[in-house]
Amino acid sequence: MSSVPENTSPRVTEVDRDSAVQRLQEAFAEGVIPQDEMHARLQTALTATTRDELASALASLPAEDTGPTVVVNAVGGLIHRRGRWHVPRNFKVNSRMAKVYLDLSRAVVEYPVVNIELHLGYGWARIIVPPDATVDHEELTAEWKQPVYKAPRHSGAKGPRVRIFGTMGHGRLRVKHGRG
Missing domain, CATH: 1.10.8 (Helicase, Ruva Protein; domain 3)
Structure with a gap:
């Protein structure tokens, strides 16, 4: 027994x-x-x-503000965000063959945690985070190549935490920190 x-x-x-x-x-x-x-x-x-x-x-804390969610559904092409754009708390990309380029280094990031959910069959994703951000990509499942991310030597950890999760088939994720 x-x-x-x-x-x-x-x-x-x-x-x-x-x-x-x-x-x-x-x-x-x-x-x-x-x-x-x-x-x-x-x-x-x-x-x-x-x-x-x-x-x-x-227990008994007020409900957490989950913030807005932006969902991008594409078959292919380029999903591109850079410059001074407002980063939603939750950003979800669904695509079979798209290339994803998200530059958060000059963006307006209003949330302490930003969730980026990727579901890519083919294609690649490049994400540039603010210099003081922390990155968590352990919940991303990659079938072909593992994500490439090199944490900075001097992490201030005062910026937002960027959570990257989801699934990637035959693509690759590259994450790097922008310049300060």
Whole structure:
């Protein structure tokens, strides 16, 4: 007879934990939770191993602003954003053969976390992030070539966190930091 653990809640990733800490800090700054409660909730968030434990640290907080979502559906061609454009919190690209070029280095980024969801069959994606941004691409599944990203030596981590996830078939993702 084998025993299966009762707690089957998915495990917490560092991204989940960081996001929870950020939500707690924002709630504290807005006066939603007092300092002593903030300390206890932070401790819970930082030691959580499952999503249920993490959710308990965030219980009773106001709903998170998910921000706008921009969805681009294309069969092929070039999806190109650069210059001074407003980056949505959630940017989703669905394409079988498109080339994606997103330059966030001079863009207006109003959110602490930007989610870029890519679903590309063929083609490539190049993303240029602000110099002080942090990048998380571990949730991107690539069938052919793995993403290319070199983190800067001196990461200030004061800028936005750019989450890149989704699926790429026979293409390649290249991520780099813009110049400061």
